[in-house]
Amino acid sequence: xSETRSVELSVGTTGIDEHGRPVTIPLGVRTGSxxxxxxxxxxxxxxxxxxxxxHPATHGVLRLVVxxxxxxxxxxxxxxxxxxxxxxxxxxxxxxxQLIPLTDRMDYLAPMSNNVGLALxxxxxxxxxxxxxxxxxxxxxxxxxxxxxxxxxLGTTAIDMGAFTPFLWLFQEREHVYNLQEAWxxxxxxxxxxxxxxxxxxxxDGFEDxxxxxxxxxxxxxxxxxxxxxxxxxxxxxxxxxGILTAEEAINFSLSGPMLRASGVPYDVRKDLPYLDYxxxxxxxPIGENGDVYDRYLVRFEEIRQSIRILEQALDRLxxxxxxxxxxxxxxxxxxxxxxxxxxxxxxxxxxxxxxxAPVGEAYFPIEGPKGELGYYFVSDGTAKPVRWRVRPAxxxxxxxxxxxxxxxxxxDLIAINASVDIVMGEVDR
Amino acid sequence: MTESxxxxxxxxxxxxxxLREAFGDTVTRATVSCGDTIVYVDASRIRDVLAWLKxxxxxxxxxxxxxxxxxxxxVERPIEVVYNLLSLERKQPLRVKAELPKDGPLEIDSVVVLxxxxxxxxxxxxxxxxxxxxxxxxxxxxxxWETYAEGYPLRKSFPLRGRFxxxxxxxxxxxxxxxxxxxxEELSIAEAYHNIPADMRDRLARGERAKIPEPPSxxxxx
Numbered sequence: 026x027s028e029t030r031s032v033e034l035s036v037g038t039t040g041i042d043e044h045g046r047p048v049t050i051p052l053g054v055r056t057g058s059x060x061x062x063x064x065x066x067x068x069x070x071x072x073x074x075x076x077x078x079x080h081p082a083t084h085g086v087l088r089l090v091v092x093x094x095x096x097x098x099x100x101x102x103x104x105x106x107x108x109x110x111x112x113x114x115x116x117x118x119x120x121x122x123q124l125i126p127l128t129d130r131m132d133y134l135a136p137m138s139n140n141v142g143l144a145l146x147x148x149x150x151x152x153x154x155x156x157x158x159x160x161x162x163x164x165x166x167x168x169x170x171x172x173x174x175x176x177x178x179l180g181t182t183a184i185d186m187g188a189f190t191p192f193l194w195l196f197q198e199r200e201h202v203y204n205l206q207e208a209w210x211x212x213x214x215x216x217x218x219x220x221x222x223x224x225x226x227x228x229x230d231g232f233e234d235x236x237x238x239x240x241x242x243x244x245x246x247x248x249x250x251x252x253x254x255x256x257x258x259x260x261x262x263x264x265x266x267x268g269i270l271t272a273e274e275a276i277n278f279s280l281s282g283p284m285l286r287a288s289g290v291p292y293d294v295r296k297d298l299p300y301l302d303y304x305x306x307x308x309x310x311p312i313g314e315n316g317d318v319y320d321r322y323l324v325r326f327e328e329i330r331q332s333i334r335i336l337e338q339a340l341d342r343l344x345x346x347x348x349x350x351x352x353x354x355x356x357x358x359x360x361x362x363x364x365x366x367x368x369x370x371x372x373x374x375x376x377x378x379x380x381x382x383a384p385v386g387e388a389y390f391p392i393e394g395p396k397g398e399l400g401y402y403f404v405s406d407g408t409a410k411p412v413r414w415r416v417r418p419a420x421x422x423x424x425x426x427x428x429x430x431x432x433x434x435x436x437x438d439l440i441a442i443n444a445s446v447d448i449v450m451g452e453v454d455r
Numbered sequence: 456m457t458e459s460x461x462x463x464x465x466x467x468x469x470x471x472x473x474l475r476e477a478f479g480d481t482v483t484r485a486t487v488s489c490g491d492t493i494v495y496v497d498a499s500r501i502r503d504v505l506a507w508l509k510x511x512x513x514x515x516x517x518x519x520x521x522x523x524x525x526x527x528x529x530v531e532r533p534i535e536v537v538y539n540l541l542s543l544e545r546k547q548p549l550r551v552k553a554e555l556p557k558d559g560p561l562e563i564d565s566v567v568v569l570x571x572x573x574x575x576x577x578x579x580x581x582x583x584x585x586x587x588x589x590x591x592x593x594x595x596x597x598x599x600w601e602t603y604a605e606g607y608p609l610r611k612s613f614p615l616r617g618r619f620x621x622x623x624x625x626x627x628x629x630x631x632x633x634x635x636x637x638x639x640e641e642l643s644i645a646e647a648y649h650n651i652p653a654d655m656r657d658r659l660a661r662g663e664r665a666k667i668p669e670p671p672s673x674x675x676x677x
Contacts, residue, residue: 106598113583114608118615149489276543279572280520290543292518297546388489389539389550391520402539404525412528417539419520424573455600 071099074436077207078107083187084288085450087424089443090350096435101428105106105421108454116414117150120380121221124414129215131416132452134177135170135395136216137206144219146390146401153222155354158346160301162228163238166218167301167392168332173202174395174447175332176326176419182322182444183254186263191250198246201239208232223349237340240333247329254322264319266293268430268442271316278426282397282445283328287313287320294393306335318445325447328343355381380409389417396420396447416455420448468492470514472550477507483554491550498536498553502564505551508540509569516540516549519566522576524584536563536586555586565591570580583609 077088086107094102128139180192210216275288295303311327313320353372362369383405391400397419404413520539533554565588578597585607603616
């Protein structure tokens, strides 16, 4: 016992003695004549704390069971599934177009890009080539979604670390995009924008001008947030060197999207497996160096700017023409035709009652969603309902790396790391 | 073999030829569907095949995109475990499938040793299809709760509304016990392990988390 350091604790003092020093309460045993006060055994017992599922810092109904040694995280066990809705099972009982409302409810922070991904996968399965105008409009939808998703991420993450202002500024900007989204689709959250072979509706009058005006105005707000955060000592202290994943680890964990790119892996589906003619747009893919929370912030921040560039290019090139393919087996006929023309009525009836039949086969189509690689995998047996509808959930796979990232960090850093994953529980649980 | 003859003829993916050379009969067949190349391999060697695809220079399928499973409406067809791979260097996707006949054990080797990202994906396949992954470090249910007793939701024999009635589901939810919320490891850290009823502790110690009734034999059993 003699090698134990002796300590004098001034906590729990009852007052001061005649020399003005605090009276300490003796701890431990006295050995022999020498008065030795032993340090109490600290750090041997691990503590278990439960965070969530109802907790603002878990960004949804995520539950984390954390084993702590003092304030240091020894182990994190995430529990998910509180929002499980069985979309993949439901999808086996739905027509392809009926799946689109389900995708709204997965990544509900970026519903339009989910819609686009599903339509593209179904079109790959059925071998449908969409029109030029539709392609450009879908690019606009995807990039609008990416921006609003990243804005929510940035705002809520800043709140998690105590910075309230960016949240208000960014949500104000997000509101403008939501207004545009509402004008286009009639809904703010459950957009159900696409249809197999086209879109639910063309953009309304004045949409282009408003989006263009917003693209000009919005970078100003971004610059202000940039000034608030990027070189802010508190922000850097909370985010730099936290939750590091090397490039090798990031690939090994199958991460995708900004999480993967922050670790220095230049994989972006838009560049590497291009769809919707993304290869013809001029934009950069930001790559991080350290793979920490700060780099994820920088990558997402730059992605917002690049998305604005893409939006401007898409608006410049937006061609006139139809938004739907000219195929009455896939696209519902005009309502007036369906009421007056026998043939159109039959097609209308068959589509609504029987759905669009897909050929036998299977297709996997990945798109670059805001959270990462969002893939839809269809297996068809030739009927109008898929045998298997699989969503490759980017947030689910990214979240799986949380226990590895949080090990050895402080409990408060766990909040930062969890925020940096950018989860949305609708997509994690599906 | 449901692919069209044209798709069959198009199966000339370079990795498929290389796989056939390296593994011979392990590669049972290869097809192309909607431009995606699919290789069917013997389920007993799936880990060898994937390790080879991951580490062999020239193949470099270092990125595991997804693991999932497919059960067909045709009850005769085996369940397929699907591995979507991607070579990040060559931007080349490849889909590898292993077939598990329904009359045999639904078991396949885990690939967590190759990709740690496979951990949750395999747990999800186990949770939804009941396919057991050998040597998986932590094969627990993931989306459904650990004591979920109705079976495996994405199996075709599982009814859309669940196997239990609404009242039974409600009764179970109301009678949920602590082991439904914490894993055994967590209970032992919280020192609650010794406070739970003895029979529950015994079951946990045996590794039994819940009793899952066998589905009525519509598909000839598992």
